[in-house]
Amino acid sequence: MGAAGAGARRPRTDKQRNRAHILEVAEEFFSERGITGSLDAIAKQAGVGPGTLYRHFPNREALLAALLQTRDEELVSRRDAIRREEADSGIALARWLEAMGEWLTAFDGLPEPLRAALSEETSPLAITCQGFITTTDEFLHAAQRDGAAHPWVRGRDLFLTVLATAWVRSAALADESSPQALHALMQSGWMTPRTERGPLT
Amino acid sequence: MGAAGAGARRPRTDKQRNRAHILEVAEEFFSERGITGSLDAIAKQAGVGPGTLYRHFPNREALLAALLQTRDEELVSRRDAIRREEADSGIALARWLEAMGEWLTAFDGLPEPLRAALSEETSPLAITCQGFITTTDEFLHAAQRDGAAHPWVRGRDLFLTVLATAWVRSAALADESSPQALHALMQSGWMTPRTERGPLT
Amino acid sequence: MGAAGAGARRPRTDKQRNRAHILEVAEEFFSERGITGSLDAIAKQAGVGPGTLYRHFPNREALLAALLQTRDEELVSRRDAIRREEADSGIALARWLEAMGEWLTAFDGLPEPLRAALSEETSPLAITCQGFITTTDEFLHAAQRDGAAHPWVRGRDLFLTVLATAWVRSAALADESSPQALHALMQSGWMTPRTERGPLT
Amino acid sequence: MGAAGAGARRPRTDKQRNRAHILEVAEEFFSERGITGSLDAIAKQAGVGPGTLYRHFPNREALLAALLQTRDEELVSRRDAIRREEADSGIALARWLEAMGEWLTAFDGLPEPLRAALSEETSPLAITCQGFITTTDEFLHAAQRDGAAHPWVRGRDLFLTVLATAWVRSAALADESSPQALHALMQSGWMTPRTERGPLT
DNA sequence: GATGAATGAGGGTTCATTCAT
DNA sequence: GATGAATGAACCCTCATTCAT
Numbered sequence: 059m060g061a062a063g064a065g066a067r068r069p070r071t072d073k074q075r076n077r078a079h080i081l082e083v084a085e086e087f088f089s090e091r092g093i094t095g096s097l098d099a100i101a102k103q104a105g106v107g108p109g110t111l112y113r114h115f116p117n118r119e120a121l122l123a124a125l126l127q128t129r130d131e132e133l134v135s136r137r138d139a140i141r142r143e144e145a146d147s148g149i150a151l152a153r154w155l156e157a158m159g160e161w162l163t164a165f166d167g168l169p170e171p172l173r174a175a176l177s178e179e180t181s182p183l184a185i186t187c188q189g190f191i192t193t194t195d196e197f198l199h200a201a202q203r204d205g206a207a208h209p210w211v212r213g214r215d216l217f218l219t220v221l222a223t224a225w226v227r228s229a230a231l232a233d234e235s236s237p238q239a240l241h242a243l244m245q246s247g248w249m250t251p252r253t254e255r256g257p258l259t
Numbered sequence: 260m261g262a263a264g265a266g267a268r269r270p271r272t273d274k275q276r277n278r279a280h281i282l283e284v285a286e287e288f289f290s291e292r293g294i295t296g297s298l299d300a301i302a303k304q305a306g307v308g309p310g311t312l313y314r315h316f317p318n319r320e321a322l323l324a325a326l327l328q329t330r331d332e333e334l335v336s337r338r339d340a341i342r343r344e345e346a347d348s349g350i351a352l353a354r355w356l357e358a359m360g361e362w363l364t365a366f367d368g369l370p371e372p373l374r375a376a377l378s379e380e381t382s383p384l385a386i387t388c389q390g391f392i393t394t395t396d397e398f399l400h401a402a403q404r405d406g407a408a409h410p411w412v413r414g415r416d417l418f419l420t421v422l423a424t425a426w427v428r429s430a431a432l433a434d435e436s437s438p439q440a441l442h443a444l445m446q447s448g449w450m451t452p453r454t455e456r457g458p459l460t
Numbered sequence: 461m462g463a464a465g466a467g468a469r470r471p472r473t474d475k476q477r478n479r480a481h482i483l484e485v486a487e488e489f490f491s492e493r494g495i496t497g498s499l500d501a502i503a504k505q506a507g508v509g510p511g512t513l514y515r516h517f518p519n520r521e522a523l524l525a526a527l528l529q530t531r532d533e534e535l536v537s538r539r540d541a542i543r544r545e546e547a548d549s550g551i552a553l554a555r556w557l558e559a560m561g562e563w564l565t566a567f568d569g570l571p572e573p574l575r576a577a578l579s580e581e582t583s584p585l586a587i588t589c590q591g592f593i594t595t596t597d598e599f600l601h602a603a604q605r606d607g608a609a610h611p612w613v614r615g616r617d618l619f620l621t622v623l624a625t626a627w628v629r630s631a632a633l634a635d636e637s638s639p640q641a642l643h644a645l646m647q648s649g650w651m652t653p654r655t656e657r658g659p660l661t
Numbered sequence: 662m663g664a665a666g667a668g669a670r671r672p673r674t675d676k677q678r679n680r681a682h683i684l685e686v687a688e689e690f691f692s693e694r695g696i697t698g699s700l701d702a703i704a705k706q707a708g709v710g711p712g713t714l715y716r717h718f719p720n721r722e723a724l725l726a727a728l729l730q731t732r733d734e735e736l737v738s739r740r741d742a743i744r745r746e747e748a749d750s751g752i753a754l755a756r757w758l759e760a761m762g763e764w765l766t767a768f769d770g771l772p773e774p775l776r777a778a779l780s781e782e783t784s785p786l787a788i789t790c791q792g793f794i795t796t797t798d799e800f801l802h803a804a805q806r807d808g809a810a811h812p813w814v815r816g817r818d819l820f821l822t823v824l825a826t827a828w829v830r831s832a833a834l835a836d837e838s839s840p841q842a843l844h845a846l847m848q849s850g851w852m853t854p855r856t857e858r859g860p861l862t
Numbered sequence: 863g864a865t866g867a868a869t870g871a872g873g874g875t876t877c878a879t880t881c882a883t
Numbered sequence: 884g885a886t887g888a889a890t891g892a893a894c895c896c897t898c899a900t901t902c903a904t
Contacts, residue, residue, distance in 0.1 A: 071904090072903085072904095073866090073867060073868090076867080076868080098893080098894075098895080106869080106870095107870045108895085108896075109867095109870065109897075112895085112897085113866095113867065114867095117895085118895090148450060152450075173427060173430040174430060177430050201449075206451060207450060208448075208451055210440075218427045218437060218441060219427075219441060219444055222426055222427040222441075223423055225374070225426055226419045226420075226422060228374070229374040229375060239411075239416040240419060240423075242411065242412075243417070243445060244445075245448045245449060246448035247409075247445060247446045248352075248399075248408050248417060248445065249349060249409075249446045250408060251452040277884095277885085297876075298877080298879090299878080300877095302887095307887095309878085309879080309888095310880085310881080310885065310886055311885055313878090313879070313880085314885075474882085474888075474889085475887090475888060475889090478888080498872065498873075499874075500873080508889070508891095509889065509892090510891070510892095511876080511889070511890060512888075512889050514874085515887095515889075518875095520874090575832040578832040579832050600851075608853060610849065610850075610853055612845065613842070613846065614842060617839060620832075620839060621829075621846055624826060624843075625822075627829070628821045628822075628828070630776070630780075631776040631780050638817070638818060638821065641815060641818040642822060642825075645814065645818055645847060645850070646847075647850045648849075648854075649847060650801075651751060651755075651810060651848045652810060653854040676863070676864095699897075699898060701897090702898095710865040710866045710867095711865085711866070711867095711898095711899085711900080712864065712865055713863080716863070716864075720899085720900090864904105866903105867902095867903090868902085868903095869899100869900085870898105871898105872897085872898095875893100876894080879889105879890085879891105880889085881887105881888095881890100882888090882889095883888100
């Protein structure tokens with residue numbers, strides 16, 4: 059017992075190995091069963107004691123944060139790619155929001171702790187969220203400068219909307235078209251622009 | 260012990276009394292502590308055994324559904340009022356969405372089980388949701404007929420959006436302006452209408 | 461699983477049965493392994509779930525208190541017997557202290573929680589201790605009235621001394637004569653009375 | 662990490678430095694939080710790994726023994742002072758017992774492991790205790806020779822009594838007068854000397 | 863020697879749910 | 884029907900101790 063899977067019994071720099079292995083298992087676990095599963099169970103499946111898991115990640119949030127950090131890099135790449143490739147700031151924003159949305163649906167139940175983290179300054183997840191909001195703000199400002207986005211929109215709100223959309227999506231799976239529909243709603247709203255209809259009076 | 264607490268000594272029509280009393284207590288409980296509290300605690304506070312609670316409501320969802328049904332009536336009234344008072348179908352839809360949004364924030368954590376219910380046909384909550392979607396569709400169709408809403412929007416998607424907004428709101432408390440911002444986003448989207456900017460190319 | 465040992469699967473007034481059975485097991489457990497053993501282990505050995513044990517005794521102290529209450533009756537009998545039989549108030553006190561001392565060595569480690577309880581008013585054990593102190597005071601007052609006990613002694617201090625003696629006894633087992641020696645010390649002190657030696661100066 | 666924290670950067674005589682530093686930290690730790698605290702925490706606070714701590718002190722008892730050895734010297738000084746200054750062997754004994762009592766309350770919880778050690782020959786703490794008992798015997802013999810102490814008292818019993826008194830004192834804090842009362846009890850017992858009351862018959 | 867990661871049994875506790883009474 | 888005792892898996896977490904590096 060206690061082996062890190064890959065062969066010998068605790069070979070060399072096993073801290074990193076263990077950490078990585080735990081993350082792997084946790085990723086799988088969270089993906090399959092959602093992020094509410096038992097940490098002890100993850101430890102067991104990873105072949106380590108609960109203490110080991112606890113050493114690496116003092117609580118569920120820390121584990122999640124570490125897990126996301128890995129995924130973060132992918133998102134950063136996408137961000138850079140969008141910046142590089144996309145001249146139209148509106149489309150760039152759209153693509154970024156889409157990328158974020160995909161990222162947020164990585165695990166079932168992920169939006170929940172992120173939302174919770176938003177209310178607590180100290181959480182490691184809060185930092186992640188802040189990063190997202192900042193990036194969103196960048197894309198948004200560019201779009202606003204170009205007149206592609208409403209001036210009254212804030213990055214934080216966009217993030218929240220994407221988050222909420224990601225959250226709701228888990229349920230709407232049965233309905234294939236929901237994701238796009240929600241995306242469209244977020245983009246254009248349900249209301250037709252007044253200009254098309256004449257003044258409201 | 261075992262009496263219905265609130266004065267009387269449990270005469271004949273126990274069952275109905277109990278049911279009503281449990282609902283009352285549950286309402287208070289859920290309102291104050293969110294819907295994740297212990298059912299045992301509710302039973303205890305209602306002065307009944309957990310078995311009794313379970314007889315009336317086989318699980319948390321059933322209890323919640325019963326609870327919401329009561330609240331439903333309020334929402335129905337609002338719906339009727341809107342229908343009666345509001346000539347502009349767009350504004351009517353807007354008001355309806357707002358009413359629904361308020362309703363969905365009645366208890367902390369309420370959106371979660373509703374979302375879950377959407378994936379399961381059999382859930383008692385699913386029926387409630389269906390009712391909402393239907394009503395939303397009615398308002399929406401009217402609005403679409405009048406050109407006040409985009410023709411591609413579906414009632415289900417609007418409901419999901421309102422639900423998601425209600426969900427995200429619990430976290431955004433610190434930020435006072437979030438609710439409105441999200442509302443505006445849902446209504447108008449972040450993107451400026453193309454007509455204002457010229458063709459997309 | 462889950463049966464209370466004695467045959468059928470949860471026969472009649474099993475609450476009392478279970479309670480009694482748990483107490484029995486706990487008594488055995490505490491006697492053999494001291495009072496620091498795992499509560500879960502006791503539950504398991506009693507054939508009940510941890511929750512059941514918890515329901516009956518919300519914590520270790522409560523369990524202990526219940527256990528002692530049973531023993532209490534024995535002590536009360538002894539107290540009454542002493543009162544009945546013993547004319548010499550000094551000897552009566554001595555016998556009571558001895559009885560208490562024996563009672564306090566019922567389980568290994570028992571003095572510890574009792575000592576701890578003395579600092580906390582709310583503890584169920586504290587009440588037990590108070591009872592002892594009161595009784596000690598009664599015997600002591602009689603002895604003092606008869607000139608058999610020093611007037612400056614207080615019941616509380618005598619109790620503490622007996623408690624301390626019981627505590628220290630667990631270690632001194634190897635030394636057979638320690639209990640008596642300590643008893644004698646408590647009774648007569650180590651110092652010879654000044655009257656035998658003349659004034660101190 | 663892993664440096665000895667307190668300034669220097671761990672030159673050659675690591676081992677001794679480490680040992681000393683661990684002892685320092687442990688002393689502080691035990692004084693403040695009692696001797697039941699986590700050894701890991703001590704190691705961490707001392708800036709060494711738990712392995713290092715364990716190398717020096719294979720278990721909690723060993724650490725404690727080492728710690729007490731340092732304090733021992735103080736007690737030895739007091740012993741010598743008493744010997745030097747005190748002509749009256751009875752008062753000398755009393756002073757020694759008092760000194761020992763103070764020494765035993767150095768850390769919260771100290772009496773416990775000492776008592777335990779008394780049952781095990783091999784314990785490092787047992788040696789410390791033996792020293793105390795020996796010294797007590799010396800004072801006691803002198804007092805007995807002078808008729809100041811009962812001839813039936815043994816040093817070991819006196820030590821046990823002082824130990825027990827130290828133990829019980831932690832609980833009796835609320836009661837300011839307990840320490841003195843217990844001291845008096847140990848000295849004179851609760852029973853009035855028979856000579857004052859006539860023969861027992 | 864020193865390190866500190868790993869161990870893993872064990873701690874107390876909660877609670878949705880069942881079922882004998 | 885109502886009751887509430889029983890269930891027992893699950894939760895998170897701690898820490899003395901070992902041992903590979």
